[in-house]
Amino acid sequence: MTIRYRKPDIWALVTLIGFAVVIIFLIYPLFDVFKYSFMDKTTGAFSLSNWKEFFSRAYYMRAFGHSMYVAIMTTIFSMLLGIPLAFFTSRYKIHGTNLLNTLSVLALLSPTFIGAYSWITMLGKQGFLRLFFASIGINLPEIYGPFGIILSDSLQYYPFISLMLAGALNTIDRSLEEASENLGSRSFGTFFRVTLPLVMPSLTGGALIVFMMSLSNFGTPMVIGGNYLVLSTLAYNMYTSEIAETPGMASTVSIVLMFCASIVIILQNWVSSRRKYSSMLVNRPIQKRLTKGKSFWAHFICYAIVALSTLPLLVIVVYSFRNTNGPVFVDGFGLESYRQIFFDVPKTVINSFTYSLVAVALIAVVGTLLGFVIARKKSFAVKILDQLLAIPYIVPGTVLGIGFIVAFNRKPLYLAGTAVIIIMAYFIRRLPYSVRSASSILKQIDPALEEAGINLGSPPGRTFRTVTLPLMRSGIVSGAIMSWVTSMNELSASILLYVGKTMTMPIKIYLSVADGYFGTASAMSTILLIVTGVSMFIMNKYFNRGSETFIS
Amino acid sequence: MTSIRIVGLQKKFGDLAALSDINLDIKEGEFFTLLGPSGCGKTTLLRTIAGFYRQDGGDIYLGDELVNTVPAYRRNTGMVFQNYAVFPHMTVYENVAYGLKVRKLPRKEIDERVKAALKNVHLTGYEDRTPDKLSGGQQQRVGLARAMAIEPRVLLFDEPLSNLDAKLRVEMRDEIRTVQKKLGITAVYVTHDQEEALVISDRIAVVNLGKIQQVGEPWEIYKNPRNLFVATFVGKINTMEVALKEDLGSGLRRATAGQLSLVVPSAGTEGRTEATLAFRPEDIKEVGPDKNGQAKDEDGNSFSGLVESVSFLGSTASITAKVQGTGIVFDRHCPKEDDIPAADAQIQISVPYESCLLFDKQSGARLGSGGLR
Numbered sequence: 001m002t003i004r005y006r007k008p009d010i011w012a013l014v015t016l017i018g019f020a021v022v023i024i025f026l027i028y029p030l031f032d033v034f035k036y037s038f039m040d041k042t043t044g045a046f047s048l049s050n051w052k053e054f055f056s057r058a059y060y061m062r063a064f065g066h067s068m069y070v071a072i073m074t075t076i077f078s079m080l081l082g083i084p085l086a087f088f089t090s091r092y093k094i095h096g097t098n099l100l101n102t103l104s105v106l107a108l109l110s111p112t113f114i115g116a117y118s119w120i121t122m123l124g125k126q127g128f129l130r131l132f133f134a135s136i137g138i139n140l141p142e143i144y145g146p147f148g149i150i151l152s153d154s155l156q157y158y159p160f161i162s163l164m165l166a167g168a169l170n171t172i173d174r175s176l177e178e179a180s181e182n183l184g185s186r187s188f189g190t191f192f193r194v195t196l197p198l199v200m201p202s203l204t205g206g207a208l209i210v211f212m213m214s215l216s217n218f219g220t221p222m223v224i225g226g227n228y229l230v231l232s233t234l235a236y237n238m239y240t241s242e243i244a245e246t247p248g249m250a251s252t253v254s255i256v257l258m259f260c261a262s263i264v265i266i267l268q269n270w271v272s273s274r275r276k277y278s279s280m281l282v283n284r285p286i287q288k289r290l291t292k293g294k295s296f297w298a299h300f301i302c303y304a305i306v307a308l309s310t311l312p313l314l315v316i317v318v319y320s321f322r323n324t325n326g327p328v329f330v331d332g333f334g335l336e337s338y339r340q341i342f343f344d345v346p347k348t349v350i351n352s353f354t355y356s357l358v359a360v361a362l363i364a365v366v367g368t369l370l371g372f373v374i375a376r377k378k379s380f381a382v383k384i385l386d387q388l389l390a391i392p393y394i395v396p397g398t399v400l401g402i403g404f405i406v407a408f409n410r411k412p413l414y415l416a417g418t419a420v421i422i423i424m425a426y427f428i429r430r431l432p433y434s435v436r437s438a439s440s441i442l443k444q445i446d447p448a449l450e451e452a453g454i455n456l457g458s459p460p461g462r463t464f465r466t467v468t469l470p471l472m473r474s475g476i477v478s479g480a481i482m483s484w485v486t487s488m489n490e491l492s493a494s495i496l497l498y499v500g501k502t503m504t505m506p507i508k509i510y511l512s513v514a515d516g517y518f519g520t521a522s523a524m525s526t527i528l529l530i531v532t533g534v535s536m537f538i539m540n541k542y543f544n545r546g547s548e549t550f551i552s
Numbered sequence: 553m554t555s556i557r558i559v560g561l562q563k564k565f566g567d568l569a570a571l572s573d574i575n576l577d578i579k580e581g582e583f584f585t586l587l588g589p590s591g592c593g594k595t596t597l598l599r600t601i602a603g604f605y606r607q608d609g610g611d612i613y614l615g616d617e618l619v620n621t622v623p624a625y626r627r628n629t630g631m632v633f634q635n636y637a638v639f640p641h642m643t644v645y646e647n648v649a650y651g652l653k654v655r656k657l658p659r660k661e662i663d664e665r666v667k668a669a670l671k672n673v674h675l676t677g678y679e680d681r682t683p684d685k686l687s688g689g690q691q692q693r694v695g696l697a698r699a700m701a702i703e704p705r706v707l708l709f710d711e712p713l714s715n716l717d718a719k720l721r722v723e724m725r726d727e728i729r730t731v732q733k734k735l736g737i738t739a740v741y742v743t744h745d746q747e748e749a750l751v752i753s754d755r756i757a758v759v760n761l762g763k764i765q766q767v768g769e770p771w772e773i774y775k776n777p778r779n780l781f782v783a784t785f786v787g788k789i790n791t792m793e794v795a796l797k798e799d800l801g802s803g804l805r806r807a808t809a810g811q812l813s814l815v816v817p818s819a820g821t822e823g824r825t826e827a828t829l830a831f832r833p834e835d836i837k838e839v840g841p842d843k844n845g846q847a848k849d850e851d852g853n854s855f856s857g858l859v860e861s862v863s864f865l866g867s868t869a870s871i872t873a874k875v876q877g878t879g880i881v882f883d884r885h886c887p888k889e890d891d892i893p894a895a896d897a898q899i900q901i902s903v904p905y906e907s908c909l910l911f912d913k914q915s916g917a918r919l920g921s922g923g924l925r
Contacts, residue, residue, distance in 0.1 A: 448637035454624045455631040456651030470641045
C-alpha cells in the first residue's frame, strides 16, 4: 500500500504569514516607488520623463556624485581608524580592550544624527571649539557639508572595520603564521603573505558595510550637510516638494539609491562567500607584550581613536545638563532641558518606547518563527521567502519611508498618520536581521535534539516549546535587543511617516536641531544614548554576547 | 516486549531508492543489527521505524499494531542517537524525566523510574549535572537511560558508539548488550562496524544499496555469506577471479588464477567457466617445507611464496605474500619476536578447499550453498 498524506501544519501557516508580511509591507510599497518613477507626472501614463530629468539635470547628478564621494571618503577614513585599532588590540596586550570595544560600539549604535549634531555644537558657526580656536587665531574649516558628513560618518562607522578585522585576526590559527616562519619567512613577510590575505575578506567585507551605511545614511547629511545634497536627502527633499503631486522624482532618486545599495550588497555577499578560512582554530593567536615605549604609543593610538569617536557623545551629555533660555544656552547646569521634555513633549518619549516595544515584540515572534521555517524546512516556497527577506538589506530607510507613504495613503490599507505605519516600518526594516539570527542559531542546534523530543513522545509543538525555544532563547533576546536599539534610534523612514501625534524622539531631536533648540535635542539624545548603553550592557552581561554581536 | 514486522518497505528520496522491498521479522527481545556501509539505507530504515520518515510503500508492525500512520511521537520507541542528542539546557535528571513528564506520570513514579534508569547505566549521583560537564560516554549513557525510562516497545540505536574512543566503545557495547538483555526489550541497532555487529547481535541484517543482503546469526553471516558483498564487508577475505577447469570428482574442481592452480568445491559451478574465489586469512594454514624446500602438498592446495609485507597486530601478524604471481593475505600467530617474518622470507601455505567460497563473477551471488565445515 502507498501512503501519501499531508496535514497542513503550523509551519505552512507561518510560511504563508511570512509571504503576506513581505508582500504587503515590502513588495507592495516598493512596487509603488517603481511605478511612480516610470509615470508621467501630468498625464499619469508610462513615461521615462523622470529618468530623463534625473540624468540630464546637473542638480540630480551632482547629488549622485556627492553620495559616492562621501561614501568612498568615509570608507577610507573608517579604515584608517579601524585597521590600527583592530591590529593593536588583537595582536598586542592593550589594557582596557573591553572598554575600547564597548565605547566604539556605543558610538556605532547611537543615532547617526546625534554625532552630526554634536559636531555642530563643537565646530558649527557658533561651536565652542571653533570659537576657541578662532580666539587663538586659527580658523577651522566649515563643518557643514561634505567635511562634516565624512567626519561624523567615519567616527561612527569605523567599528565595523575594527570589530570585523579583530574578529578575523583573532581566529587565525597561530600555527599558520608559525608555519610561514618555519618555512623561512620573516615576520614582516609573514604578515603580508599569510596574515593579510587571510583577513582580507573580513576587511573588504567591513569596508563594504561602511560604504553601504554611509550611502544610505540620512540623519547625518540631513543635520550637517547643509546645502550639500546626497541621494538620501535629495529623495527626502524631492518628496516634500512633490507633496501635492505624484512623487515621481523622489521615486526615481530612491531607485537610483537602491540600485547603488544592491550593487554594494552583491559585492559584499560575493566577498563573504569567499570567506571560508577560519574553521579550524586549534591554536589561538597570542598577544605579544610590547616594550615600554612602543606599548605607550600603541595605547595612545587606540585610546585616541576611541576617544575621538566618544567625544561627540560626551559633549551631548554635558550639553543636556546646561541651562537654557529658550533656544540659547546660558551659564550654569541644571535639569531644565529634561524638565522641558517630560512636561512639554512626554508624548514623544512615550511614543518612541511604545512603538519600539511593539515592533520588537512582533520582530521577535515573527522573526523566530520564520527563522525556524528557513532553517528547518527546505521547500521551494521557503527558499523564495528567504530571498525576499533579503530585500530590506538594500532598501534605505528613506526609500522605504517613501514607499510606505505612497502605498498606505489610500485604500485598501489606509495607514497614513497612524502609529501602525511607523511600527510596521520599524518591523520590516529589522525583521530580516532577526530571521537571519534565529535561523543561524537553529543551524547550530542539532535537529537530533528535536527528534529526541518527538521520539520520547512529545508532539512537534511541545517539542519546539520545550527543546528548541529554550536553546534559541539567548539568541532571540539578543536579536530583540538589537532591534530595540535600532528602532528607538530610527529616523530615516519615520521622518516621512510621522504626523504631530506620532512623533518620536529621533524626529523631535532632528526638528529641535533644525529649529535651534539644542537643549531639548541634547536631553533627548542623552536619553537615547542611555537606552542604547543600557541595552548593550544587558546584552553583554546577561547573554555573554561580545561586541561582534552588534555588527552582524 | 514487542516484535517488529516489516513488509515490502519502500522509501525514495527524490529519484533515489533509499530502501527497496525490505522484509524483516524481528523477534521479541531480540538484539537485531542493521549492518552496512554509510549511505546503504540502514539509518533510513531505523528512522522509518521510529516514524521520522514516512515510507512510500509497505507496512511496519510493532507487535500486532500497524504503525504506518502513527506519528513519531506516538510510536513509543526509544531512540539512542549517534551524537547523543542530550538536551543541553536540562540536567541529567531532567533529560531522563522528559519523556515521563510528557506522559503525565505522577511525580513519584517519574522519580522512581529516573533513578532506576540512571542506576542501570551507572550514572547514579549524576542527577544534577548538566550535559556540558559530562564526557561523551556519560552523555551517551544519559541518552540510553532516557530512552529506557519511557519503557518503549523497542529500543532503536543509531550508531550510538561511533563518536566514542576505541576503548570506551568496547566498554559501552558490552553494557548496552547487558542492559538490553536484562530488560528484555527488543533492540534494533545500526552500525557500520562489522566487529561491533558480530559481538553485540543476536541476528544481523547486512544492508547495501537499500536492499537486505543477508539476515542471519553473526556466525552464519561470517562463515556462510550469501554473496560477495557480505563476504567482503564482514571480516577480511582474500578474493581473486578464477577460471574453472576440470572436475576432479568427489565434489571438487580445479580453478586457476594466472599461474596459481587450486582445488575448490564444485557445488554450484556446473556449466561455469569462471567465478570469484574467496577465502579468509585465518583459514589459511602454514605447512612445513618438504625435502625440496617446497610446501608440503597435503591436499593439492599448498604453495610456496615470498613475504611482501607484514602488519604486526599484537597477538598475530597479518602477512601479505606473493604466491605464484598472486597476492594472498594470511594470519600468523606470533608469540615471539622470531615469529614475525622479514620481507622476502620464504613461506609455505595451504588453502583448505573447504574454506574456499565461490561467487558468480557478475552478480556476486554465492555458488553452492551453506554446509560449510
